[in-house]
Amino acid sequence: MEIILSAAIGVLTASGVYLLLRPRTYQVIIGLSLLSYAVNLFIFSMGRLRVNAPPILDPGGVGDLSRYTDPVPQALVLTAIVIGFAMTALFLVVLLASRGFTGTDHVDGREQRSD
Amino acid sequence: MTDWLHHLMILPILLPLMVGAAMIPIDERNRMAKGVMGFVSTLALFVLSMVLMRASASTEGFLAGTSVYQLGNWPAPFGIVLVLDRLSALMLCLTSGLALAAQVYSIARWHTAGHHFHSLFQLLIAGLNGAFLTGDLFNLFVFFEIMLAASYGLLLHGSGPLRVKAGLHYVAINLAASSLFLIGVSLIYGATGTLNMADLAVELASISPENRQMVEVGAGVLGVAFLVKAGMWPLSFWLPTAYSAATPPVAAVFAVLTKVGIYVILRLSLLVFGANAGVSAGFGQTLLVVGGMLTIAFGAIGVLASQAMARLAAYSVLVSSGTLMAAIGLGHSSMIAGALFYLVSSTLTISAFFLLIELVERGRDAGADVLAVTMEAYGDADEDEEVDEAGAAIPGTMAVLGLCFCLCALLLAGLPPLSGFVAKFAILSGLFGLADPEAASAISAADWTYVTLLILSGLSAMIAMNRVGIRTFWASIENTEPRVFVIEIAPVVVLLGACIFLSLQAGPTMRYMQATADSLLDPSIYTQRVLRAPRVGGQ
Numbered sequence: 001m002e003i004i005l006s007a008a009i010g011v012l013t014a015s016g017v018y019l020l021l022r023p024r025t026y027q028v029i030i031g032l033s034l035l036s037y038a039v040n041l042f043i044f045s046m047g048r049l050r051v052n053a054p055p056i057l058d059p060g061g062v063g064d065l066s067r068y069t070d071p072v073p074q075a076l077v078l079t080a081i082v083i084g085f086a087m088t089a090l091f092l093v094v095l096l097a098s099r100g101f102t103g104t105d106h107v108d109g110r111e112q113r114s115d
Numbered sequence: 116m117t118d119w120l121h122h123l124m125i126l127p128i129l130l131p132l133m134v135g136a137a138m139i140p141i142d143e144r145n146r147m148a149k150g151v152m153g154f155v156s157t158l159a160l161f162v163l164s165m166v167l168m169r170a171s172a173s174t175e176g177f178l179a180g181t182s183v184y185q186l187g188n189w190p191a192p193f194g195i196v197l198v199l200d201r202l203s204a205l206m207l208c209l210t211s212g213l214a215l216a217a218q219v220y221s222i223a224r225w226h227t228a229g230h231h232f233h234s235l236f237q238l239l240i241a242g243l244n245g246a247f248l249t250g251d252l253f254n255l256f257v258f259f260e261i262m263l264a265a266s267y268g269l270l271l272h273g274s275g276p277l278r279v280k281a282g283l284h285y286v287a288i289n290l291a292a293s294s295l296f297l298i299g300v301s302l303i304y305g306a307t308g309t310l311n312m313a314d315l316a317v318e319l320a321s322i323s324p325e326n327r328q329m330v331e332v333g334a335g336v337l338g339v340a341f342l343v344k345a346g347m348w349p350l351s352f353w354l355p356t357a358y359s360a361a362t363p364p365v366a367a368v369f370a371v372l373t374k375v376g377i378y379v380i381l382r383l384s385l386l387v388f389g390a391n392a393g394v395s396a397g398f399g400q401t402l403l404v405v406g407g408m409l410t411i412a413f414g415a416i417g418v419l420a421s422q423a424m425a426r427l428a429a430y431s432v433l434v435s436s437g438t439l440m441a442a443i444g445l446g447h448s449s450m451i452a453g454a455l456f457y458l459v460s461s462t463l464t465i466s467a468f469f470l471l472i473e474l475v476e477r478g479r480d481a482g483a484d485v486l487a488v489t490m491e492a493y494g495d496a497d498e499d500e501e502v503d504e505a506g507a508a509i510p511g512t513m514a515v516l517g518l519c520f521c522l523c524a525l526l527l528a529g530l531p532p533l534s535g536f537v538a539k540f541a542i543l544s545g546l547f548g549l550a551d552p553e554a555a556s557a558i559s560a561a562d563w564t565y566v567t568l569l570i571l572s573g574l575s576a577m578i579a580m581n582r583v584g585i586r587t588f589w590a591s592i593e594n595t596e597p598r599v600f601v602i603e604i605a606p607v608v609v610l611l612g613a614c615i616f617l618s619l620q621a622g623p624t625m626r627y628m629q630a631t632a633d634s635l636l637d638p639s640i641y642t643q644r645v646l647r648a649p650r651v652g653g654q
Contacts, residue, residue: 036290072304079253087290090286
């Protein structure tokens with residue numbers, strides 16, 4: 001499980017960084033989204049991976065810590081997802097404004113000359 | 116009564132947050148009403164931060180020294196705490212002072228250039244104040260995002276191709292930096308199991324070697340996120356474009372935005388990687404020194420190379436950041452007080468300069484064009500009336516503007532008798548150990564390089580300001596006098612007046628800064644206060 005998760009984070013980060021460095025605004029926004037997915041998984045994995053362990057206590061009675069997983073990273077991920085989502089939406093608006101002003105989707109607002 | 120006063124600590128966050136939210140449903144045509152609301156709120160904040168600064172500087176009474184506010188009444192490592200000490204009070208004061216000046220300035224005309232200016236402005240202040248007050252790493256992230264989200268909106272205020280392009284780059288780089296922030300925070304949590312800064316400082320002293328390595332990696336990644344914000348070379352190429360494209364009141368507040376990065380680096384490097392950190396003490400200092408010096412050099416060259424005044428000001432922001440980073444990195448405890456003085460003085464100067472630039476350039480063609488375009492894009496029928504309401508134009512405009520420009524030049528270059536000189540002198544005297552002859556023996560090559568760069572950066576600022584000043588005031592081709600309103604020049608005069616006040620009251624100010632530096636250099640006070648704070652209602 002650890003290998004699958006770390007491979008997923010690695011692939012997402014690599015593709016995210018690659019796309020982030022591309023010249024088209026659409027590629028940049030997809031790159032940023034992939035990067036934020038990778039980061040969210042990474043935060044989640046920092047609570048250590050546990051199978052069949054709930055993050056909240058059973059009702060009635062103090063439980064045994066070994067049966068539960070760390071709830072803090074899950075709360076952090078939730079916050080990070082919400083903030084990341086809002087920021088992506090905001091970036092989309094700026095992207096569209098830039099497209100409207102310059103008529104191109106190049107990040108510098110003009111096509112690179114091929115000389 | 117004392118319990119009630121304790122809640123004053125959270126007001127710098129709550130007040131602008133609520134005022135900003137309350138403004139959103141108000142119709143855009145009532146800009147003046149929004150402006151007045153914003154003004155009252157920032158004025159209240161300014162008074163409040165003065166009260167908090169006095170309180171934290173006192174030794175007894177309410178909120179004396181380092182005080183802790185437990186959100187939800189949860190004790191420190193479990194709940195989120197706000198911490199008010201001399202440093203955060205100082206930063207609150209600086210922020211609200213700048214915000215007040217920019218707010219007044221914007222009411223004259225710039226708030227008409229787009230929508231929701233005043234709401235975004237209040238939210239930006241809420242985010243800034245939160246970042247200065249919080250004692251929790253993840254909460255710091257949240258306040259950073261509030262601040263950044265508002266700053267994206269404010270940078271785009273006024274619209275136009277130039278601002279949208281700068282905004283696109285600014286948003287992209289900050290989103291990437293936020294990802295790094297999260298990676299750093301989660302690595303630190305994964306290794307230590309805490310997000311509380313004070314608890315982290317305590318944990319780090321007794322941590323296993325492999326976990327220590329993970330914390331250091333996390334801190335490094337986290338540091339990169341702050342250095343992007345602070346504009347360290349080579350992470351700073353976005354900064355000059357973004358800052359010079361922003362509208363003047365926005366650029367004036369953005370001057371303090373880079374200082375948030377500096378603040379966090381100063382706070383964390385002295386608290387977590389301070390003298391008590393064992394093996395990790397002084398982590399990342401070499402990088403700060405080298406990066407800071409390169410930033411000074413890059414900024415100084417940029418200052419010399421810039422033709423437009425706004426770019427000159429933006430590069431001055433880099434010089435100021437670089438000076439502070441290297442001063443923190445050199446790690447002489449005697450330099451911290453001078454660096455804090457420099458932080459306040461340079462931020463006030465650069466803000467005043469950003470506000471002044473637009474007034475000076477208004478009579479010239481380039482500035483007028485930009486303004487005309489934005490007015491065209493967003494202009495309403497009632498534009499002219501509002502401009503007339505703002506107040507009468509002042510006589511002898513050029514004389515006043517010229518005087519303000521001279522003061523800015525003296526402050527930026529660090530020439531006597533103003534506070535720019537006092538600040539640099541304080542840093543250098545700390546470095547050479549004038550106050551403490553025993554420390555003077557250990558001046559290294561890095562120190563000499565720093566001294567050279569600091570003085571050369573002042574020279575480059577002087578040359579650039581001279582050139583621009585001569586071109587603008589003496590050899591101007593068009594002889595049109597810009598129409599400047601009293602409420603536009605007043606904020607500039609007040610900010611510069613604050614610098615003059617700092618120069619006159621340099622003694623008491625330096626004593627405050629020295630006490631601040633002393634409390635930073637002894638992190639045990641901070642950690643004890645945070646971790647042993649009693650809950651409200653006993654226990």
